[in-house]
Amino acid sequence: MLKVDGLNKTFYGFSLKNIDLHIPKGYICGLIGENGAGKSTLIKTIIGLYKMEEGSVVVDGMKFDSNEAQIKDMLGIVLDECIYNPGYTPLKIGKLYGPLYTHYEESAYLDWLKKFNVPADKKIKQLSKGMQIKFQLAFALSHKAKLFIFDEPTAGLDSDFRKEFLDICMELIEDGERSILFSTHITEDLDRVADYITFIQDGEILLSMTKEELCSRFVYVQAENYKLKLLKPTSVVHREEGTYGGSALVVNSKQVPLDNDYEKRVPTVEEVMYYFVKGGKAHAKDIIELYVK
Template sequence: MGKILEITNLSKSYKDFSLKDINFTLERGYIMGFIGPNGSGKSTTIKLIMNLIKKDSGAINIFGLDNEQNDITIKNRIGFVYDENHFYEELTVKEMKDVISPFYSRWDEGIFNSYAKDFELPFNKQIKHLSKGMKMKFSLAIALSHHAELFIMDEPTSGLDPVIRSELLDVFQSLLQDENKSIFFSTHITSDLDKIADFITFIHNGEIVLSQTKDELLEEHCIVKGSKNQLNNNLPENFIGLKQNDFGFEALSRNKKEVIKQYGDSVMVEKPTLEDIMVFYTRRSDHRVSSY
């Protein structure tokens, strides 16, 4: 379908943090989960994509266009959802919509009204009196109402109750029925991505740890559990981090076949979650030790 977002050798340095040669691509018709612990570089990357801050080096192409040289054109085709409220609190839902809609050349009042009805948005209620979930629904309705092709979601489900989170995830998935659209979904709630993501990009300490399809990621990795006497003095090469206690060990491996070949039925081999993968990689990187 073609690349809708392409980031090449992207770098940005601050006094105490740096993004280092970031590379990944997102094609049309897919959802990419963007994960990493707090302070890993997720927000900086999103600000660079949205041209809210200037890069030091590298390239960001959206719809095949340079994001700095084509800022207005690109933003007209992006639906952006923040995790926090950035609306005027004193305005009503209708008044805020009337302020925003003229900025989009392809604003569709019919689509907005349809989502407003589905989300049960109170048109005459001030923004400050909306619940967090209702504010997020309003933000999403705005993002969905101007025929955007790329949706950039920055922690859209953070702090929401499970019912509303599930409802929003259903909306995200329904968007992808149009194979020209894509979603870039930054979140620390990896269980949401377990449900809907096609690709996972994991960033830590300003560097991309991995970027691949979710299915491949979960198929390649496995959780290994066994007794302490099964471990050698050194951490096995195919283990990514290791947790030990008086009863045994638990580790993450990126080579399930090799683990089964080496240990056979003497260990438990389980399918990991995205949270398992993120935690093991992060702790290995942070502690630089074989076990923890």
């Protein structure tokens, strides 16, 4: 559904370098990375807000450069920062922009707004951040988008709606025809719904694989500090020492001695991200070069 190849972009001194990203139909890809890693810049480049310097973006077999209007007709976009005119109401936005989409259904839009309890006649600027996200989602759902692009959508949501949002994500891909690119720093959400994880750091993709593969390639180890120090340094992504023991992310369980003093378990997406960030970019690259590629 989405194929990004060799994307390069320099923007205000920050660079996205050689980005490759593939999302097949019917899958959810989680885009993770610390603040300033380039997630939003990548998303804005994919949806054409920023012009890429090199590379290509292909959506459903169509190149973005030559089919901008057709591709945007297929996109359902929810951005962290609502860029709709703050003086407009959701109702007005539906009336103004809805007809620009081939498959827009006003009744569906109003139904979604109602379902999400978004007041249709209240100005965008008067809506809370969570409500603004809900409104954007309602609009994205009302024109039968094929590729949904969510940039930090759950950040301003209460826990109930976050759960509902994730359920909607799962429903969306049920028919195997739609896909989702989902950037978030709440990696717990991705543990629930993502099929693929792409980890971006300092404008470069560090890891991109299925969630199962990501979690099975690494092992989270807890042990006493001196025991952790015995692990082969090149196999440890990062180690943290505490008063009563420490923890480490290790490239795979074979690198951990068969010793009951080491407590091992499968790491969460958040743990993988945390330890890679803490370990530093250079070390992360070495680890990936040695064990992952």
